[in-house]
Amino acid sequence: MENCILCLSKKAEDFCRADGYDYLHCNNCDLIYVKPGQRLDPGEEKSRYDLHENDPADERYRNFLSQLYTPLSKKLSPKSFGLDFGSGPGPTLSVMFEEDGHKVNIYDPFYAPDRTVFNEQYDFITTTETAEHLFNPRKEFDLLWSCLKPGGFLGIMTKIGSISGRIP
Ligand SMILES: [Zn+2]
Incomplete structure (x- = not known):
């Protein structure tokens, strides 16, 4: 064990x-x-992510992300403040929320590694195709919870499903 x-x-x-x-x-x-x-070691990991073709102009990618974007955006107040955790080589979900008038910080250990974003308190945090790659999921989720305002939303999507929950 x-x-x-x-x-x-x-x-x-x-x-x-x-x-x-x-x-x-x-x-x-x-x-x-x-x-x-x-x-994988970090170099092998990054070379795999470099192959991801994530592009905000790609309608198919937007449709894929809308599985999380659509239900979560209905719950948000106007001009909410969010964080996209694991934004990848072509941040797109953050762009979709910003087109709606929200402000969104991004974080990615390889492509947007500025950890000062964790000093903020957010109305919502999203993480798509990321949770399944976390080496220390307990530590990372504890960090995300600590950055959510009371009543804030955490939206998680993997390749096979999505869920969003609200903290009390
Ligand atoms: Zn367990």
Whole structure:
């Protein structure tokens, strides 16, 4: 048994091997993740992200992001202040919210690494196709929660689904 990278319980155990990677499963929170020792190093990681063709002028990419943008934008007050965490090589979701009159900071460890954005308090935080890449999800989510105003929204989307929640 190993410590889970999300809930930190000592209930993660071998789950399966696929595409050359060993996966662990946490019996407490159900997270399934690649064994930490088999992760890509930062250089390999960035060269994969460099291949992402994210472009604010790409309608197909906008449609993909609208799965999170549309439901979340209906909940926001005019001129809200947001953060897009993991904005990638071609920030687009932030542009979509700014077209609506909101102000949005961006953060990305490779493409927009200014960590002073975490000194602010936000009405909403979005993170798309990012949560599944986090090496320390517990630490990163604790950081995001700490940057949300009371009543603020956290919107998360991965390749396979989206969810948005409000903090009390
Ligand atoms: Zn867990």
